[in-house]
Amino acid sequence: MDEKIFLCPSNALDNSGLAVPFDVVYEGRTCSAFAIRYEGEVHAYLNRCVHIPMEMDYQPNKFFDTTGQWLLCATHGAVYSPSSGQCVEGPCRGQLIKITLSEADSNVYWHTNYNLKTIDF
Ligand code: FES
Numbered sequence: 001m002d003e004k005i006f007l008c009p010s011n012a013l014d015n016s017g018l019a020v021p022f023d024v025v026y027e028g029r030t031c032s033a034f035a036i037r038y039e040g041e042v043h044a045y046l047n048r049c050v051h052i053p054m055e056m057d058y059q060p061n062k063f064f065d066t067t068g069q070w071l072l073c074a075t076h077g078a079v080y081s082p083s084s085g086q087c088v089e090g091p092c093r094g095q096l097i098k099i100t101l102s103e104a105d106s107n108v109y110w111h112t113n114y115n116l117k118t119i120d121f
Contacts (some may be wrong), residue, residue, distance in 0.1 A: 004102065004109040005118055007044075013037035013108065016068030016082075018061040021047070022110065024099065025117040033099055035108060036063060036071070038082035042108050045085050045096035049073040071096075 008020045019034035024046070032047040032055055047055045051073065057063050058074030065072050070088070071080040078090035085096030100111040112118060 003112045003118070005112065007035055007101070007108045007110050010042075010103055010106045010108055013042055015040065016064045019057070019063050020108075021061055023119055024110075025119055026097070027115050030119060033110075034061065034063060035099075035101060035110070036082060041083065042101045042103055043083060043085070044099040044101050044110055045071075046099070048097065049075065049078055050087055050092040050094045050096060051076055051078050051090070 007022055012020050013035060015037050019036045021032060021034050024031055024033050026046060033044055034047050035042060035044040049056050054075055056073040063071045071082050076091050078092035079088050080086065080096055081088055085098050087093060087095060099116060102109050102111065
């Protein structure tokens with residue numbers, strides 16, 4: 001059954017600001033993920049570039065470019081839309097793997113699904 005997992009307080013995510021990292025199990029493997037806020041909406045993706053499956057942040061939790069309009073991959077400069085994860089420029093093809101988020105009572109939650117689970121210790 002799909003679950004809603006607490007991620008962070010809403011005020012931890014500023015528009016075009018630093019991301020909040022979290023870990024998930026995607027298709028049976030532990031992966032890093034990150035949540036951001038863009039134009040008021042929260043979004044989350046696996047921290048895995050579509051070009052080569054590497055983590056993308058160039059400083060810890062820093063994914064936005066200087067304009068605050070695009071997400072960047074540090075390795076070869078792929079550029080992604082913050083709202084869809086679609087690659088718009090650079091060597092990537094396709095889009096980041098999106099994780100469903102919701103916001104309620106000033107908190108942000110991420111949602112599990114059939115291939116996206118929490119890490120069980
Ligand atoms: S690994 Fe991200 S652009 Fe090459």
